[in-house]
Amino acid sequence: MQRAAVAIALVLSALPHVSCGGSTPPASTPAPTTPAPTDPSVPNLAGTWTGTIESPEFAARPISAQFVQSVDCVDGAWKTTETGWSGAFSGFALANNTFGGFVSFEGSLAGSGLCPTATRVTGSASTSAIKWTTVSDGNCDGGKSQTVTFVLRKPS
Numbered sequence: 634m635q636r637a638a639v640a641i642a643l644v645l646s647a648l649p650h651v652s653c654g655g656s657t658p659p660a661s662t663p664a665p666t667t668p669a670p671t672d673p674s675v676p677n678l679a680g681t682w683t684g685t686i687e688s689p690e691f692a693a694r695p696i697s698a699q700f701v702q703s704v705d706c707v708d709g710a711w712k713t714t715e716t717g718w719s720g721a722f723s724g725f726a727l728a729n730n731t732f733g734g735f736v737s738f739e740g741s742l743a744g745s746g747l748c749p750t751a752t753r754v755t756g757s758a759s760t761s762a763i764k765w766t767t768v769s770d771g772n773c774d775g776g777k778s779q780t781v782t783f784v785l786r787k788p789s
Contacts, residue, residue: 653706653723674728675705676760684763684785686713690746690777694718698785702726707734711783717741724754732758736767736783746777754783761787
């Protein structure tokens, strides 16, 4: 039983660092040039984005995000510009401007109701606008079950 618990803990601790492309860059690192999607219906999300993280449980906070993309595989990092919140994204840009993957929450999350974990994220994604939503189960000390939305725009 203890061996299984240790194995599960190791898998869960590695989850925020898992990526479909191999590694996730920090949000402050410039994105390298990546191959454009071969299918024109798959949005190219590579580059720098700005926007907000929003929830009914806390005031909207400005964030920045950095993505790299290889074909439909998208990896990236996000961070708040005013507080110590950060995390990573990993998933797939899909045809018809949709996205499915995972987001992690890390940093000084106290008072937000967010838990340091990785959760499933889905939503819309075009070459200029992203709106991704996840549901946090609040299963941590001070956590609250809540819907969290990332709204991002690519600066022109």
